[in-house]
Amino acid sequence: MEDSLVRNILVELENLLKIVSILRNEGKKIVFTTGAYDIIHSGHIDYFDKARELGDVLVVGLHSNSLIEKRKGPGRPLNNEAKRIKVLSGIYLVDYLIVINNFDNLYKIINFLLPDVLVVSETNKGEKDNSPEIMDILFGEIMDVIMLPEQSKEHSTDFIKIIKNSQ
DSSP, rough: OTTTSSSBBBHHHHHHHHOOOOHTTTTEEEEEEEEEEEEEEEEHHHHHHHHHSSSEEEEEEEEOOOHHHHHOOOOOOOOOOHHHHHHHTTTTTTTTEEEEEEHHHHHHHHHHOOOSSEEEEGGTTOOOTTTTHHHHHTTTSSSEEEOOOOOOOOOOOHHHHHHHHOO
């Protein structure tokens, strides 16, 4: 049963490319960012707000369950893909969602989508595949790569530790 309160913003790459083409013809500036968004908190909302200010349309690449487990370890994500999609669909700042299965998939999506702005989080500094430095090297010649500073000291991992320690 589909929830009528949730916007249908999840799209496959082929459809996203068609949508973005139409939006570009309307003069819209496309912003793209990615993340796990396992436990949504105020820092995520602030991040989406700042990213959205950089353009007209915000496309979010949502890390798949398997990508999160690979990056963050067993037991993650706490909220499966379907639940995270539902939560993000309820956030008005997010216009479209696409699932990212691995970093090769992410690079392919960015290359096809060619957003006007690629937003990366300062919290990804030093990561092997998703760091601001890597993204700038890969895509800095063809689009603006903007690193947003941490929007909050809150992190999903911290919430998980608090919950585990309270048991």
